[in-house]
Each structure stands twice: as structure tokens, then as C-alpha cells.
Amino acid sequence: xxxxxxxxxxxxxxxxxxxxxxxxxGLMIGNRKDTVKKIQLSIDATEKAIDYAIExxxxxxxxxxxxxxxGIKNIDYSTVLGRxxxxxxxxxxxxxxxxxNLDASKFGLNDYVAHLLGALNTxxxxxxxxxxxxxxxxxxxxxxxxYLKDYADFIKSIFNIPHVRIIASDMDVLVxxxxxxxxxxxxxxxxxxxxxxxxxxxxDIGYHEALDAKEAGLNLIDIGHFESEICFTNxxxxxxxxxxxxxxxxNDGPVFINY
Numbered sequence: 001x002x003x004x005x006x007x008x009x010x011x012x013x014x015x016x017x018x019x020x021x022x023x024x025x026g027l028m029i030g031n032r033k034d035t036v037k038k039i040q041l042s043i044d045a046t047e048k049a050i051d052y053a054i055e056x057x058x059x060x061x062x063x064x065x066x067x068x069x070x071g072i073k074n075i076d077y078s079t080v081l082g083r084x085x086x087x088x089x090x091x092x093x094x095x096x097x098x099x100x101n102l103d104a105s106k107f108g109l110n111d112y113v114a115h116l117l118g119a120l121n122t123x124x125x126x127x128x129x130x131x132x133x134x135x136x137x138x139x140x141x142x143x144x145x146x147y148l149k150d151y152a153d154f155i156k157s158i159f160n161i162p163h164v165r166i167i168a169s170d171m172d173v174l175v176x177x178x179x180x181x182x183x184x185x186x187x188x189x190x191x192x193x194x195x196x197x198x199x200x201x202x203x204d205i206g207y208h209e210a211l212d213a214k215e216a217g218l219n220l221i222d223i224g225h226f227e228s229e230i231c232f233t234n235x236x237x238x239x240x241x242x243x244x245x246x247x248x249x250x251n252d253g254p255v256f257i258n259y
Contacts, residue, residue: 001243003060003094004032006039009239010062010098014108018134019101024066029085030094036060038246041233043226045095048252050084054091056248061088064109064232066097102232103182106133112235113182113228114138116158117201125179125188125195137181137188139195145176148199152221155201161227163258167210167220175199175219182228186213193218203228226254 007027019025028045040058042049045067053061067084076082088095102108114122118140125137146154149171152164178199179192185202186209192200193216200218203225213220233249240247 001036001245002032003027003030003034003036003096006036006060006062006243007032007096009243010096013239014098014102014105015131016101018104018108018128018131019099020104020136023100024069025097025099025101028067028095028097029088030060030096031092034059034092034094036094036245038248039240041236041247041249043230043232043251043253045084045097046252047080047084047087049250050087052250053093054087058093058248060094060096062236063095063097064099064102064229066099067095098236100136104128104134104136108134109182109229109232109235110136110138110180112231114140114180116231117155117178117180118142119178119180123195125181125192137179137185137192139177139179139192139197141177142175145174147171148173148175148219151175151178151199155221155223159223159227159231161223164224165205165220165222167205167214167222169214173198173219183225186210189213189218189220190216201228224254224256226256230254 016026036059038058040053040061043064045063075085077086103110122138122140124135127135148168175198177197179197180201181188184204186205189200201221205222237247
């Protein structure tokens with residue numbers, strides 16, 4: 001298969017048009033006509049991830065977070081980004097990123113995370129008016145209400161993480177309607193609260209927004225940005241199972257360590 005064939009498969013299911021306007025998705029670096037026999041899935045294209053791909057003779061690195069996010073004025077080997085770009089080009093690899101288009105699309109990462117958390121039916125928080133059944137965030141109702149602390153334990157077991165941060169006035173409160181935005185989702189908390197949600201699960205929660213949500217009566221669980229999205233590798237690996245490709249996973253993280 002060629003790079004363009006892999007891209008076609010991904011973009012048929014997770015169209016680039018489903019990405020947020022501020023995002024940068026698609027082929028970051030590479031030649032669409034290059035042959036692909038080995039793919040590496042990494043949430044971030046860190047230098048360690050790029051070096052690992054080189055050491056393992058990877059042809060194409062697929063990331064969740066874009067390797068190139070903002071405009072760059074130079075490619076200088078003395079900078080981390082410049083060094084990564086040069087290494088990728090010198091080793092004839094391709095780097096492809098699926099970010100908010102993967103999050104928003106039907107059967108994408110938002111849906112996958114909600115499913116892991118026990119959702120049977122979901123409602124989209126911020127719907128894409130141009131594409132049916134797509135958008136950021138999911139809201140769902142638990143089959144049976146659970147105490148907040150028990151649901152937090154369930155979340156830790158599902159994502160295999162030792163700690164979460166909880167923002168709530170009462171750990172023994174019952175929760176039945178849940179919102180989830182993987183990655184960084186606090187910009188949606190007011191809309192989610194207006195949908196009658198008891199609990200929002202997301203990452204990157206700051207002090208002042210946490211305080212505002214708490215005073216408004218919305219319980220929060222911060223599971224971490226990296227931790228809420230690391231499962232993207234499992235989602236995409238399933239997509240590639242029948243393509244006669246070797247798929248490896250490497251993640252350089254998490255960034256934050258609870259000690």
C-alpha cells in the first residue's frame with residue numbers, strides 16, 4: 001500500500017472537514033506515493049517517538065496531536081521541531097495526524113471513549129451543522145445511577161490510571177447523566193450543564209473554571225489530557241487490522257506524573 005491509500009481509508013471514515021477550524025490535520029510530512037509496510041501509532045510526535053520509528057524502520061507515523069500546529073518560519077536542526085522534521089525527511093517517513101476530525105466523527109474518538117465509559121446511546125454536545133452525527137463531546141445516561149466515587153473508581157479501572165482529580169462538593173452524590181470530552185473540554189462545561197448533566201469527564205481543568213463549575217453545581221472528573229486520549233491507538237489499530245500491515249504502538253508519556 002502507499003501513503004495515499006492509508007490516507008484515503010482514514011479520511012473516508014474521519015473526514016478532514018470534521019476538524020475544528022483552528023486545527024491542523026492531515027499529512028504533515030511525506031510523499032503520498034511512498035510505500036507503507038509498517039505504521040507506528042503515537043499520540044504525539046515527540047522526538048522520542050520519531051527516534052523509535054526510525055529505529056524500527058517505520059514507514060508512516062500516525063499521531064493524534066498534530067506534529068506541526070502553527071506556522072513555522074524556519075526548519076533549524078538546533079530546535080526540537082526542526083530536528084524532528086529533518087529526521088522524518090532524512091529517513092523518508094511520513095507523518096499523518098488526525099485530531100479533532102477523529103474526535104468529532106461518528107464512531108471516532110469521542111464515541112469510542114463514551115462507549116468505554118458505559119454509554120449505550122449518546123447525544124452530541126457541540127454538533128457540526130454541516131455533517132450529521134458529528135461534533136465535539138458526548139452526553140449519555142447511565143443504566144443505573146452510581147455514586148460519584150464509585151464511578152471514579154470505574155473510570156480509573158477502564159483507563160488504567162492510578163489517580164483522577166475530582167471537583168465536587170460531595171463524593172457520595174449520585175450521578176446519572178454524564179458528559180465526556182476527551183482531551184481538553186472545559187470550554188464546553190456551561191453547555192453541558194445546560195443539558196442536565198451531573199458529571200463532566202475531561203482533562204486540562206484549570207482552577208478558576210473548576211471553581212465556577214463547582215459553584216454552578218456541575219461535578220467534574222479530570223482524568224488528564226493524555227490519559228483520556230491514549231486509547232486512540234487501540235481504535236486506529238482495529239481500523240488497520242485487515243490491511244496486511246505491521247502496526248506498532250509507541251507513546252512517550254504521560255507528560256504529568258502524579259507523585
